[in-house]
Amino acid sequence: xxxxxxxxxxxxxxxxxxxxxxxxxxxxxxxxxxxxxxxxxxxxxxxxxxxxxxxxxxxxxxxxxxxxxxxxxxxxxxxxxxxxx
Numbered sequence: 001x002x003x004x005x006x007x008x009x010x011x012x013x014x015x016x017x018x019x020x021x022x023x024x025x026x027x028x029x030x031x032x033x034x035x036x037x038x039x040x041x042x043x044x045x046x047x048x049x050x051x052x053x054x055x056x057x058x059x060x061x062x063x064x065x066x067x068x069x070x071x072x073x074x075x076x077x078x079x080x081x082x083x084x085x
Contacts, residue, residue: 006076008066012046014056016077021057022070030055037063 005013023030034055037043042062050067057063066073 004080006073006080008046008054008064008073009068010046010048010050012048012066014046014064014066018058018060019056020059022073023055023057024070025052025055025065033057034063034065 004016006016008014025031025034034043034052044062044064047065047067052065053068054066054070054073055063056066056073
């Protein structure tokens with residue numbers, strides 16, 4: 001099985017098949033989820049100090065912060081899959 005990786009900015013890549021959800025970081029429940037992930041050691045910050053624009057929930061219960069919008073990540077994934085076909 002090949003692992004499909006997607007670039008999420010600043011040289012960071014993510015295994016696409018492990019992502020459960022992509023969220024906007026602006027809602028109160030998402031902010032609480034990020035705080036819980038930070039306190040439990042399950043937060044992976046891939047923003048390189050930039051503003052968080054997407055919160056990704058992984059199948060391992062890790063929470064990943066990205067500095068690019070969920071729409072951009074979805075567009076890259078769609079483009080990647082079209083290139084494979």
